[in-house]
Amino acid sequence: MRLSQVSFRYSRRGPWILKDVELSLHPGSVTEVTGHNGAGKSTLLRLLAGFLPPSHGSVSDRPGTVGYAPDVFPTDQPFTVAAYLAHMSRIRGGSPASAVELAGRLNASHLLEQPLGDLSKGSAQKIGLIQALLTPPDLLILDEPFAGLDEQTRAELPLIIDEISSAGGMVVVSDHQNQLRTFPGAVHWLVADATVTPHTPEPGARPADIRPAHPRDADRLPPRVPEPSARQAVIEVIVDAGDADEVEQKLRADGYLTRRSS
């Protein structure tokens, strides 16, 4: 998927929020978008999701199945959580059972019979996440998904992101708190001054935030990339352990699938 010379402003005479943005996303990539409040992260995500059309430039090769969880999930709808998710499943061609399973995984089973309007911000955030995952997305876009989540769900979310990207999906996550800064192989974009640039996050990350919480979780993870097909070749690259994250990040940014053996 590619953004070519994309510029955007909300009104004809309004300020440019993004100007001449050039970006590529590759299957299996995980991209973290950071930037100050009001920098344009949500706007970029809405352009990627296709909810906003560029004012200039073009977006090409957006995949067919897009999951999008907005930064604020709209709860002013006259449904219970279960009825809303069943309805969204029907629209998306997913199974209602997957909504129930996801609710269990994201510690939200107890919310299913509640009216949407009664949800707290963190609970509403979870329902926004579940609806984005109802059918396995080829492009998953999460706008500030960690805000307001309980600890169990915060630990589960990186595993879900890893599963989607391991299956070849592209994941883009905006997060001004940098929760994914040490996510293995993640690409990082900084939105500032109406431009989007790759950057290397500051050290000092808290790995416990983004890695499997304990070995049992690690055991449950599928391999990071599927087994290669007959038309693919595998090249092993041995690097110093301290350089592994950087090398993997560069390879993924160039569109290669990577797998770490240690």
Ligand SMILES: Nc1ncnc2c1ncn2[C@@H]1O[C@H](COP(=O)(O)OP(=O)(O)OP(=O)(O)O)[C@@H](O)[C@H]1O
């Ligand atoms: N619907 C809109 N109409 C007009 N201006 C908007 C609209 N949505 C956002 N903006 C403006 O566009 C700019 C970028 O907003 P955006 O929400 O994309 O930034 P952000 O980096 O996601 O910020 P935050 O971290 O606070 O969510 C801001 O100046 C904001 O006020």
